[in-house]
Amino acid sequence: xxxxxxxxxxxxxxxxxxxxxxxxxxxxxxxxxxxxxxxxxxxxxxxxxxxxxxxxxxxxxxxxxxxxxxxxxxxxxxxxxxxxxxxxxxxxxxxxxxxxxxxxxxxx
Amino acid sequence: xxxxxxxxxxxxxxxxxxxxxxxxxxxxxxxxxxxxxxxxxxxxxxxxxxxxxxxxxxxxxxxxxxxxxxxxxxxxxxxxxxxxxxxxxxxxxxxxxxxxxxxxxxxxxxxxxxxxxxxxxx
Numbered sequence: 001x002x003x004x005x006x007x008x009x010x011x012x013x014x015x016x017x018x019x020x021x022x023x024x025x026x027x028x029x030x031x032x033x034x035x036x037x038x039x040x041x042x043x044x045x046x047x048x049x050x051x052x053x054x055x056x057x058x059x060x061x062x063x064x065x066x067x068x069x070x071x072x073x074x075x076x077x078x079x080x081x082x083x084x085x086x087x088x089x090x091x092x093x094x095x096x097x098x099x100x101x102x103x104x105x106x107x108x
Numbered sequence: 109x110x111x112x113x114x115x116x117x118x119x120x121x122x123x124x125x126x127x128x129x130x131x132x133x134x135x136x137x138x139x140x141x142x143x144x145x146x147x148x149x150x151x152x153x154x155x156x157x158x159x160x161x162x163x164x165x166x167x168x169x170x171x172x173x174x175x176x177x178x179x180x181x182x183x184x185x186x187x188x189x190x191x192x193x194x195x196x197x198x199x200x201x202x203x204x205x206x207x208x209x210x211x212x213x214x215x216x217x218x219x220x221x222x223x224x225x226x227x228x229x230x
Contacts, residue, residue, distance in 0.1 A: 001169075001170060003152070034213055034214045034215060035215075036214065036215045036216045038153070040153075045203060045220035045221065045222060045223065046145075046153065046203075046217075046220060047220075048208065048216055048217060048218050051208060051214055051215075051216035052214060052216070057208065057216075057218060089152060089153050091153075091155070091215040092215065093213045093214065093215060096170075097167060097213070098155070098167065098168075098169060098170065099155040099158075099167075099169075099213070099215045100155070101152060101153045101154060101155060102152075103152055104152040104153070
């Protein structure tokens with residue numbers, strides 16, 4: 001199972017909105033609404049931001065939102081803040097009963 | 109407060125074995141699937157394995173299937189990862205993570221440990 005494809009980097013200015021894409025295939029994102037997103041700051045464990053494509057766990061800011069169209073899932077960060085600078089990863093369930101991460105995106 | 113504490117990492121030669129442990133506290137351990145996720149230095153995240161709450165079902169990434177075994181002891185709130193036939197490419201920081209809900213396949217993990225480092229080298 002190949003990793004899902006994410007842009008290597010995305011940049012934005014404070015207050016702006018940015019979107020990170022996560023492209024898979026019909027065997028993963030295209031079929032299942034089991035896409036999650038994680039944020040990881042350097043030297044820290046990942047943090048769950050979004051699950052089931054667009055649901056937020058309690059305590060996660062509404063500035064983070066998720067969506068999906070076809071084989072591509074997206075994470076949107078609204079009202080960009082300095083502390084949003086981090087690495088972001090998507091993950092999806094696959095038709096072979098495995099989980100596959102995206103390649104990761106560095107947000108600056 | 110939920111806590112996950114990994115241990116067992118270290119330096120091992122190619123072809124060798126290592127057993128990782130993750131001891132949990134602060135939640136009803138047996139009610140949640142538990143997972144191992146790894147990250148090679150400077151690289152991205154890779155899901156390794158998942159074990160169901162009762163322990164009867166296990167799932168593995170293709171890269172470790174047949175070499176790694178995940179298990180758990182609910183009486184001790186501990187999940188294990190037995191790693192055999194280790195390769196250079198298995199070198200990574202290994203995280204233990206708790207599944208957010210009862211659905212292991214959603215890949216949603218709400219609590220993570222700080223990781224234990226495994227280095228495979230001669």
